[in-house]
Amino acid sequence: MSYLLQLCDVKYLNQVKNSKIKYAIVINEFLSLVESPKTEQAYLSYLKKYFNVLNVANPDEYFNNGRDYSRDMITLLQELKNTPKTSQRMITSTVMRFLKFNEVHLSNKVEMIIKNRLRRARPLTRKVVPNTEDLRNILLNANLKLKAIALFASSSGCRIEEITLLEWDDVDLETREVTIRSEIAKFSIARTTYITQEARDVLIQWRKHRDDYLENAVIRTKKSLNKTKKLDDNRIFPITDRGIRKSWNLLLERTGAPYNTKDNNPKLDRPRYLYHFHTLRKYFKTNLMGHMDTGFIEELLGHTGYCNGAYNGNIHDMLKEQYSDNSSYLEVFTNAESVRKEVKTKIQHQDTVISQLRRENNERQLEVEILRQQMMQTIEMVKSGWYKEMKKPDITRVITPEGAEVDVEWNPAIGDNLSDEELLKQYIKQKRTQEEIQELGLEEWARRKRNELKRKQQAL
Secondary structure (H helix, E strand, O other): OHHHHHHHOHHHHHHHHHOOOOOOHHHHHHHOOOOOHHHHHHHHHHHHHHHHHOOOOOHHHHHHOOOOHHHHHHHHHHHOOOOOHHHHHHHHHHHHHHHHHOOOOOOHHHHHHHHHHHHHOOOOOOOOOOOHHHHHHHHOOOOHHHHHHHHHHHHHOOOHHHHHHOEHHHEEOOOOEEEEOOOOOHHHOOEEEEOOHHHHHHHHHHHHHHHHHHHHHHHHHOOOOOOOOOOOOOEOOOOOHHHHHHHHHHHHHHHOOOOOOEEOOOOOOOOEEOOOOOHHHHHHHHHHEOOEOHHHHHHHHOOOOOOOOOOOOOHHHHHHHHHHHHHHHHOOOOOHHHHHHHHHHHHHHHHHHHHHHHHHHHHHHHHHHHHHHHHHHHHHHHHHOHHHOOOOOEEEEEEOOOOOEEEEEEOHHHOOOOOHHHHHHHHHHHHHHHHHHHHHOHHHHHHHHHHHHHHHHHHO
8 A cells, every 4th residue: 555655656756757777787877977867868768769679678688698789780770761860860879889888899891881871861851941921820829938939949049958948047138148058058068149129028928927837837737647847947938848849739730731731751750740849940040041140140059160260359249249130030020011111211221322422423533534634635735835935924913812912924825814813823833834844854744644643543
């Protein structure tokens, strides 16, 4: 009787579930090297599949029976031939590490076969990337919790596992900055990403109702033998990644065709939704492509090695600026008409600036042409030798614009219809030209004038 009562004790069942007593010793030793609970769970499932394929009931006896481990790996590869490419790689690499940990080394031939098989592996599912309209149609049927999760994922590029482990201290609602801590990030590499304004607004709404949701969830799970929730859960979304996927799939069914369409590839172990939750990361990447530097996109997604040493300066400030300039492409519920008006206004402003620059450029070109013609006339006059035939100049008194009276040399060849001011300017200019020609010679003077004109044109 006490045994039955003990089985009904949820706390006891959870302790048994979380312990490693039920694992084989060889598996226990291998998993002791793993720090992440998620990774431990994944490795355990891969090793279970390996031993199930080989019909091995007791893994502790596996290395004592003189088995052909190379043949066992070939058998595993045959079993995985209809498994998705990523799963094949994860399972085989885990099993190979497990064998090496137990001092089993495969032959070079088998390793080449494994590498060749994995290189030829292709995705089994069709790739579908939802556009803004698709995502809007789906989320119109979502509750507040799932809407907040989906907008958070689609605007930040976070993985589903990261979203379920984020706490309120990781998100700055003022700057919309999200810190992915190393302990929750893939490969334990911390990074920073951001969310859009609309995702922030929905997140604030969710924060007001989150405690009520958690209290109800605690009450519901008290009736379950294998689930427990606690009121002191500090996560933003107190839900598992499996729970998010299940809720998302139910949302796809409520929304209906074409969003509840499944990939019925016979090679798959089960039909999968085309618009599964992971497509939100694809939405993030696709909508920013062409507008944002690829290296920055990969950095926000948590793909390592794209920005290391490739950019000078503060990468954090550059990421923030690039995201801020392009976050509108990730908006789902923003009024499309207002966006079009804003874009139209910007285009009109740019057209005005371009027209003004063209007008100023035409004016500059006209001024250059006038100067060119004047220079050509001066050169022709100099070539004709007109200054040699000029009569002896007379002395003429001219009143300057300032009111002063000065005596200047004047020659009728300059012109009879000029004012005193124009007469003075023309005479001084021509006299200076004559002096320059006499000093430099005609060819050198003409060469310098041509260079001066070129410099003026280049400056324009």
